[in-house]
Amino acid sequence: MSDIILSAQSVGRTFGAFRALSGISVDFQRGKLTSIIGPNGAGKSTFFNLLSGAFPPSEGRIVFEGRDITGTPQHKFAALGIAKSFQITNVFPQLPVHENVRVALQALVSRYQIWQPRSSLPELADKADALLATVGLTDRRLRAAGTMAHGEQRALEIAMALAANPRLLLLDEPTAGMSPEETKAMMDLIVKLASERTVVLVEHKMKLVMGISDRLLVLHHGELLAEGTPDDIRHNDTVKRVYLGQREH
Amino acid sequence: MLNPLLVARCKQHRVVLAIAFLIIFPLLMPFKAIAVNILIYGLFALGFNMLFGTLGLLSFGHAALFGGGAYACGLVMLKLGLPWYVGILGSVLAGMLIAATIGAFAIRTRGIYFAMVTLALAQCLYFLADQATDLTGGENGLRGVDLKTIQLPGMTLNFVDPLTRYYVVAFFVAVALFVLSRILASPFGAVLEAVRENEARARACGYHVRMVRYLAFILSGGFCGLAGALQALHLSIVPLETLAISNSGLVVMMSLLGGMGTFFGPFVGAGIFLLLENLVSLWTVHWQIFVGAAFVACVLFFPRGIWGTILMGRGR
Amino acid sequence: MDGITPDLLALQLFTGLALGAIYVLLALGMSLLFGMLTVVNFAHGAFYMLGAYAGVLLLSIGVNFWFCLLLAPLLVGSLGLLCERFLIRHLYGRGIDYPLLLTFGLSYIMVEMVRILFGTQGLPFDTPDALQGASDIMIGYFPTYRLFVIGVAIVVVVALWLFLERTPYGLIIRAGARDPQIVRILGIDVARVWLVVFGIGTGLAALAGLLAAPLQGASPEMGSSILAEAFVVTVVGGMGSLVGAVVAGLLVGVVVAMTSLVAPEFAQVAIFALMAIVLLIRPQGFFGRAGLMS
Numbered sequence: 016m017s018d019i020i021l022s023a024q025s026v027g028r029t030f031g032a033f034r035a036l037s038g039i040s041v042d043f044q045r046g047k048l049t050s051i052i053g054p055n056g057a058g059k060s061t062f063f064n065l066l067s068g069a070f071p072p073s074e075g076r077i078v079f080e081g082r083d084i085t086g087t088p089q090h091k092f093a094a095l096g097i098a099k100s101f102q103i104t105n106v107f108p109q110l111p112v113h114e115n116v117r118v119a120l121q122a123l124v125s126r127y128q129i130w131q132p133r134s135s136l137p138e139l140a141d142k143a144d145a146l147l148a149t150v151g152l153t154d155r156r157l158r159a160a161g162t163m164a165h166g167e168q169r170a171l172e173i174a175m176a177l178a179a180n181p182r183l184l185l186l187d188e189p190t191a192g193m194s195p196e197e198t199k200a201m202m203d204l205i206v207k208l209a210s211e212r213t214v215v216l217v218e219h220k221m222k223l224v225m226g227i228s229d230r231l232l233v234l235h236h237g238e239l240l241a242e243g244t245p246d247d248i249r250h251n252d253t254v255k256r257v258y259l260g261q262r263e264h
Numbered sequence: 265m266l267n268p269l270l271v272a273r274c275k276q277h278r279v280v281l282a283i284a285f286l287i288i289f290p291l292l293m294p295f296k297a298i299a300v301n302i303l304i305y306g307l308f309a310l311g312f313n314m315l316f317g318t319l320g321l322l323s324f325g326h327a328a329l330f331g332g333g334a335y336a337c338g339l340v341m342l343k344l345g346l347p348w349y350v351g352i353l354g355s356v357l358a359g360m361l362i363a364a365t366i367g368a369f370a371i372r373t374r375g376i377y378f379a380m381v382t383l384a385l386a387q388c389l390y391f392l393a394d395q396a397t398d399l400t401g402g403e404n405g406l407r408g409v410d411l412k413t414i415q416l417p418g419m420t421l422n423f424v425d426p427l428t429r430y431y432v433v434a435f436f437v438a439v440a441l442f443v444l445s446r447i448l449a450s451p452f453g454a455v456l457e458a459v460r461e462n463e464a465r466a467r468a469c470g471y472h473v474r475m476v477r478y479l480a481f482i483l484s485g486g487f488c489g490l491a492g493a494l495q496a497l498h499l500s501i502v503p504l505e506t507l508a509i510s511n512s513g514l515v516v517m518m519s520l521l522g523g524m525g526t527f528f529g530p531f532v533g534a535g536i537f538l539l540l541e542n543l544v545s546l547w548t549v550h551w552q553i554f555v556g557a558a559f560v561a562c563v564l565f566f567p568r569g570i571w572g573t574i575l576m577g578r579g580r
Numbered sequence: 581m582d583g584i585t586p587d588l589l590a591l592q593l594f595t596g597l598a599l600g601a602i603y604v605l606l607a608l609g610m611s612l613l614f615g616m617l618t619v620v621n622f623a624h625g626a627f628y629m630l631g632a633y634a635g636v637l638l639l640s641i642g643v644n645f646w647f648c649l650l651l652a653p654l655l656v657g658s659l660g661l662l663c664e665r666f667l668i669r670h671l672y673g674r675g676i677d678y679p680l681l682l683t684f685g686l687s688y689i690m691v692e693m694v695r696i697l698f699g700t701q702g703l704p705f706d707t708p709d710a711l712q713g714a715s716d717i718m719i720g721y722f723p724t725y726r727l728f729v730i731g732v733a734i735v736v737v738v739a740l741w742l743f744l745e746r747t748p749y750g751l752i753i754r755a756g757a758r759d760p761q762i763v764r765i766l767g768i769d770v771a772r773v774w775l776v777v778f779g780i781g782t783g784l785a786a787l788a789g790l791l792a793a794p795l796q797g798a799s800p801e802m803g804s805s806i807l808a809e810a811f812v813v814t815v816v817g818g819m820g821s822l823v824g825a826v827v828a829g830l831l832v833g834v835v836v837a838m839t840s841l842v843a844p845e846f847a848q849v850a851i852f853a854l855m856a857i858v859l860l861i862r863p864q865g866f867f868g869r870a871g872l873m874s
C-alpha cells in the first residue's frame with residue numbers, strides 16, 4: 016500500500032462571500048500522527064470538516080487511499096475506514112455508555128434488522144466491553160452517557176469512533192475544555208491509539224502536540240503556512256512570527 | 265415511589281400487561297362502542313407516535329395512512345369480493361405504500377417543512393378520493409363494508425355483538441403491540457433511539473439517517489393502515505372525512521394528550537380524548553371548542569402528556 | 581381541446597392571477613411569521629376565515645366595504661396580537677413544534693366560536709356595488725372585482741416592501757429576523773417587534789379572507805382547505821422568503837386556473853403535484869435558504 020493515506024488536493028471552501036480556506040494541498044502519511052495547528056480563525060475546523068466530510072469543499076479534491084471521496088455522504092465514512100470525533104461533545108446522552116458503543120458497532124453489521132432482538136448480536140456487546148476497557152470506562156458501562164464528566168464523555172466518543180476499526184482517525188480538539196489531569200489522560204490515550212493507526216488531530220494549543228506528533232501542519236488565515244516535523248516548525252521563522260509570537264508568549 | 269425494579273419488570277413484560285388490560289377493559293366500560301373506538305384510535309396514535317415520539321418527526325398527514333388503510337380494506341372487500349382478513353392485510357400494505365409515497369417527498373424535508381408537506385400531500389389524497397366517486401363513493405363515503413360473522417375453525421363469531429367485536433379488534437391491537445415491541449427491541453430499534461438522541465453522531469457512526477426515518481415512516485404507515493381497516497369494519501362505512509386534516513389533527517392531539525414517545529401514552533390519550541368527547545357532546549354540539557382548549561392547555565401546561573407526566577413522576 | 585383560444589387563455593391567466601393574489605397575501609403573512617418568529621402558524625387558515633366573518637359582521641352593522649377593508653384586518657390582527665402576547669410568547673425557545681401545535685388548537689377554538697356566533701351554514705357575501713360587473717381589459721371582459729383583488733394585492737405588497745425596506749421599524753424587523761440576539765443587545769425590545777409582526781401576519785390573512793369572501797362566500801370551514809394550499813405556496817416559494825411568497829402565490833394561482841380550464845376535476849390536485857415536483861428538484865423552494873431544511 017502507498018504510504019499516503021489521505022491527501023487534500025488544492026481544496027478551498029467559501030461560506031457566502033467569506034473565504035475560510037484556500038488552495039490547501041497536503042498529503043497525510045500512513046501510520047503517522049499529524050497535527051493541524053494554527054491560531055483562532057485560521058481555518059482548522061473548516062479543514063477538519065472538509066477532511067471528515069461534514070461538508071464538501073468548494074473546490075479541490077479529497078483522496079483517501081487513492082480513491083476520490085469528495086462529496087461522499089457522511090454516513091459512508093465509517094465503512095470507508097475513516098472515523099472522527101467532534102469538537103463539541105457528541106454522544107447519545109440518554110443511552111447507557113455501553114449501548115453508545117454497541118450502537119456504534121452495530122452500524123457495521125445490522126442497520127435495518129427489525130425482528131430479532133438486540134441480544135441476537137452478542138458479539139457486539141463483547142466488543143463494546145473491550146473498547147470501553149481500551150478507553151478506561153469499564154466501570155461506567157451502565158451510566159447514562161450524558162451524566163458522565165466531560166473528559167469521560169470525550170473518551171466515550173473515541174471508543175465510538177474506534178468501533179469501525181478505522182484506518183484513519185480524525186480528532187477535533189480532543190482536549191478542549193478538559194482539566195489538566197483529563198488532558199494528560201487523553202494525550203496518553205491518543206499516543207496509544209496512534210501506535211496502531213493513522214491519526215490526524217486538530218489542536219489549538221501548540222505545546223500539547225509538539226511532543227507527540229510526527230508531523231505538523233500550520234494554518235493561518237485559511238492558508239497552509241508551514242508543514243514539517245516538530246523540529247522544522249519550531250525553527251520556522253514565519254511560524255514563530257505569526258503564531259508563537261502572538262499567542263504563546 | 266414505586267420500586268424501580270418493579271417498574272423495569274413491568275417494562276419488560278409490557279405486552280403481556282397490555283393484553284391482560286385489553287381483556288378486562290370492556291368490562292370496565294359502560295359502552296362497548298367507545299371501548300372499540302379507543303382501541304382503534306389508540307392504535308392509530310401508536311403508529312403516529314412511532315414517528316413523532318421516537319424520531320421527533322411531526323407528521324400532519326397521518327390521516328392519509330389511516331384513511332388509505334380504511335379505503336383499502338373496504339375496496340378489497342367490496343370491489344374485489346375478497347374476505348375481510350384479506351382486506352386487513354391489504355390495509356396494512358396500503359398504509360405502508362402510501363407512507364412510502366408521501367415519505368419519498370416529505371422525508372427530504374425536516375422539522376416544520378415535514379409537517380407542512382405531509383399535510384399538503386394528505387390533502388391531495390383527500391381530493392383524489394373526493395374525485396374518484398366511482399371507486400370511493402366520494403362525499404357519501406364508501407358504504408357497505410359489512411362484516412357480520414367471522415368463521416374460525418370450529419366456531420363462528422358474531423361480529424355484530426359488541427363484546428365479540430371488541431375482542432376481535434383487541435386481538436389485532438395486541439398483535440400490533442407485540443410487533444411494535446419487537447421492533448423497538450430490535451437492532452433497528454436501537455438505531456431509532458440513536459437517531460432520536462443525536463442525529464449527527466448517528467450519521468458519523470455510519471447510519472443513513474434519512475433512510476432510517478423513511479423506514480420508520482413506512483412502518484408507521486402499516487400500523488395506521490391497520491387501524492383504518494379496523495375502523496372501516498367497525499363503522500361498516502368509510503367516510504370521506506377519514507382522510508381529512510381534522511383526522512390528522514385528532515391523532516396529534518391524542519398523542520400529545522397521552523404523552524409523546526411513551527409506549528402506552530397513545531392509548532391513554534385516545535381513551536381520555538374519546539371519553540371527554542362523549543361526555544361533552546352529551547351537553548353541547550360545540551364540543552370541538554373543548555378539543556381546541558384542551559390542545560392549547562396541553563401544549564402550555566403538559567407538554568409531556570398525561571401518561572408522560574405520570575411516568576416522569578415515578579422517575580421513569 | 582377545442583374552444584381554447586388565446587383570448588380565453590389570457591382571461592384564464594387573469595383569473596389565476598386574482599386567485600394567486602389571495603394566495604400571495606396569505607403566504608406573505610405566513611412567511612413573515614416564519615421568517616421573523618420561526619412560528620408556523622397552523623391557525624393561519626382560521627385567521628383567514630375570521631377576516632371574512634369580520635367583514636360579514638361589519639357590513640351588517642352598516643360599515644361600508646371600503647372601511648371593512650381596513651377595519652377587518654385591524655380587528656383580526658388585534659386578536660392575533662392577543663394570541664401572541666398571552667399564549668404563543670410562552671413557547672419561544674421550546675422547539676418549533678410547540679407553537680405549531682398551539683396554533684392548531686387555537687384554530688379549532690376559532691372555527692367553533694364562529695359556528696356558535698354565525699351558525700354552521702356558510703353565509704353569502706355580496707360583491708360591493710361599485711365592483712360588480714365586468715371591465716374591458718383589451719383582451720375581453722373580466723370581472724371587475726377580480727381586477728380589484730389583484731390591485732389590492734399589488735398595493736399591499738408594495739406597502740409591505742416599503743415598510744420593511746424604508747422605515748426604521750422595518751429595519752429592526754429585518755435585523756431581528758436575522759439575529760434576535762444582536763437586536764436585543766442594541767437595546768430594542770424584541771418581544772414588541774415580534775408582537776407587531778404577529779399582528780401584521782394575521783392581519784394579512786384576514787385581508788385575504790375578506791377579499792375571498794365575495795368570490796366564495798364565508799363559511800367556518802373555508803380556512804381549513806386554504807391552509808394546505810397556503811402551505812404549498814410557502815413550500816414552493818421557500819419558507820421565510822417574501823419574494824418567494826409572491827412568485828409562488830401567483831404561480832399556484834395560475835396553475836389552478838389553467839388546470840381547471842383543461843381538467844377541472846384535477847385543479848386541486850395540480851397544485852400538490854407542483855409542490856411534489858419542486859420538492860424533488862429544489863427541496864428548499866424557489867427562494868429558500870438550503871440550510872433551513874436539514
